[in-house]
Amino acid sequence: MDTLNVxxxxxxxxxxxxxxxxxxxxxxxxxKSLMDAALALTGEGSNFASISLREVAKNAGxxxxxxxxxxxxxxxxxxNIIDDLGLMLRKLMRTARQNEDYLGALARSSVxxxxxxxxxxxxxxxxxxQVRTGGTPILRKAIRNELRxxxxxxxxxxxxxxxxxxxxxxxxxIVCQLIVGTVFENTIELLDQVEINPGYLDTYxxxxxxxxxxxxxxxxxxxx
Amino acid sequence: MDTLNVxxxxxxxxxxxxxxxxxxxxxxxxxKSLMDAALALTGEGSNFASISLREVAKNAGxxxxxxxxxxxxxxxxxxNIIDDLGLMLRKLMRTARQNEDYLGALARSSVxxxxxxxxxxxxxxxxxxQVRTGGTPILRKAIRNELRxxxxxxxxxxxxxxxxxxxxxxxxxIVCQLIVGTVFENTIELLDQVEINPGYLDTYxxxxxxxxxxxxxxxxxxxx
DNA sequence: ACTTTCAGTCAACACTTGTACACTAAATAT
DNA sequence: ATATTTAGTGTACAAGTGTTGACTGAAAGT
Numbered sequence: 001m002d003t004l005n006v007x008x009x010x011x012x013x014x015x016x017x018x019x020x021x022x023x024x025x026x027x028x029x030x031x032k033s034l035m036d037a038a039l040a041l042t043g044e045g046s047n048f049a050s051i052s053l054r055e056v057a058k059n060a061g062x063x064x065x066x067x068x069x070x071x072x073x074x075x076x077x078x079x080n081i082i083d084d085l086g087l088m089l090r091k092l093m094r095t096a097r098q099n100e101d102y103l104g105a106l107a108r109s110s111v112x113x114x115x116x117x118x119x120x121x122x123x124x125x126x127x128x129x130q131v132r133t134g135g136t137p138i139l140r141k142a143i144r145n146e147l148r149x150x151x152x153x154x155x156x157x158x159x160x161x162x163x164x165x166x167x168x169x170x171x172x173x174i175v176c177q178l179i180v181g182t183v184f185e186n187t188i189e190l191l192d193q194v195e196i197n198p199g200y201l202d203t204y205x206x207x208x209x210x211x212x213x214x215x216x217x218x219x220x221x222x223x224x
Numbered sequence: 225m226d227t228l229n230v231x232x233x234x235x236x237x238x239x240x241x242x243x244x245x246x247x248x249x250x251x252x253x254x255x256k257s258l259m260d261a262a263l264a265l266t267g268e269g270s271n272f273a274s275i276s277l278r279e280v281a282k283n284a285g286x287x288x289x290x291x292x293x294x295x296x297x298x299x300x301x302x303x304n305i306i307d308d309l310g311l312m313l314r315k316l317m318r319t320a321r322q323n324e325d326y327l328g329a330l331a332r333s334s335v336x337x338x339x340x341x342x343x344x345x346x347x348x349x350x351x352x353x354q355v356r357t358g359g360t361p362i363l364r365k366a367i368r369n370e371l372r373x374x375x376x377x378x379x380x381x382x383x384x385x386x387x388x389x390x391x392x393x394x395x396x397x398i399v400c401q402l403i404v405g406t407v408f409e410n411t412i413e414l415l416d417q418v419e420i421n422p423g424y425l426d427t428y429x430x431x432x433x434x435x436x437x438x439x440x441x442x443x444x445x446x447x448x
Numbered sequence: 449a450c451t452t453t454c455a456g457t458c459a460a461c462a463c464t465t466g467t468a469c470a471c472t473a474a475a476t477a478t
Numbered sequence: 479a480t481a482t483t484t485a486g487t488g489t490a491c492a493a494g495t496g497t498t499g500a501c502t503g504a505a506a507g508t
Contacts, residue, residue: 287486
């Protein structure tokens with residue numbers, strides 16, 4: 001009786017969270033663990049294109065067939081990861097923009113924030129870099145859209161600057177695409193190198209900063 | 225007797241080339257068809273990481289086990305493709321450099337030549353873009369080395385220019401990495417878009433040219 | 449209290465995968 | 479002329495793949 005009481009009493013207490021989860025919450029939880037599993041696998045070096053549905057399910061601690069309760073296939077899962085990634089980056093960008101020091105993402109702090117963010121979310125960025133050029137056409141397009149979004153955001157951000165008065169809107173768009181492209185282009189190298197030598201983070205920051213300053217100089221000298 | 229003579233006589237004539245091939249030549253031939261098969265598959269949209277050895281062998285018109293006579297695994301095949309690609313691009317670059325109009329790869333003709341070259345060697349560039357960020361670490365590194373090679377080549381090419389007198393060697397390297405990176409960065413979009421709308425080739429050329437001119441302006445304004 | 453809903457389980461399928469091993473036949477070397 | 483080498487073949491196997499359909503039990507709706 002006592003033991004029974006105890007077990008019955010401790011059971012809900014041993015995992016205080018699990019038992020107050022509604023059904024939808026629990027579903028959302030395993031859904032997330034599926035996405036996390038896929039991200040973890042790409043982060044470990046696997047290519048997203050060659051990860052099997054079963055592998056993901058196993059790493060998420062779920063039976064393969066359960067996968068279908070959440071996604072129709074791996075591509076759909078990938079699209080959802082991209083959505084999450086886009087949300088995260090937009091948030092990051094928003095906080096960066098609140099910083100007075102911002103000045104068109106050319107400021108040192110912005111690059112530093114980005115580089116640190118990459119290193120603390122490696123899996124997401126491995127995924128992104130991989131899929132951007134190596135995913136299915138649909139996934140590639142989804143990522144390109146995200147990048148274009150940032151470029152547009154950046155453009156309307158720096159449009160008012162006086163030093164850019166001599167550049168027209170279409171050319172400014174191209175400048176911003178170049179900036180965004182440059183930042184993301186070397187992210188894969190950052191990820192690879194930082195794994196071997198943590199000091200590379202500074203090197204990356206310096207190199208990227210120089211590139212951005214160069215673009216900035218060019219943009220100011222530009223006459224549309 | 226006659227029929228036998230005929231068959232014996234026509235057999236070597238029906239395929240005049242095949243019978244004057246030495247054993248090594250024939251081996252090199254199927255080796256190439258294996259690499260071509262892999263390239264064709266990536267060109268069709270498959271991801272190199274998820275292409276199976278058997279698929280490649282089948283497309284090359286060879287039995288799977290025969291693959292091992294040429295490569296130990298798909299990664300080794302990939303490395304050989306990268307070698308070929310590097311050779312091709314170096315040759316392209318050399319001819320571009322002979323052009324008086326060259327002037328630091330910023331000239332219109334250079335970009336046009338490159339864009340056309342990409343479109344006539346789609347498979348190679350799909351492969352390259354895919355593997356650059358999505359291949360195994362070894363393959364990624366191999367491609368990065370190729371790109372670095374170009375950047376170095378470019379650097380020693382434009383180093384003598386007077387307009388770049390105010391920039392030191394390390395900074396010039398970064399400029400060249402930016403240039404090379406910018407050209408390759410948008411190649412995947414060129415490949416994707418040109419498939420839908422051939423006119424995109426011009427758009428790509430214009431956009432890339434503007435970006436390069438921008439970098440060029442920045443480089444001339446740079447003070448190390 | 450009773451019924452419905454549905455996330456997760458289990459078993460089974462038809463295929464594809466990489467690789468090992470023994471074999472063949474034709475080009476080379478002797 | 480004879481022996482050796484070897485690119486390509488054929489068979490076989492254990493392991494992993496995506497997807498199916500029927501089943502379970504607890505949460506949600508009535």
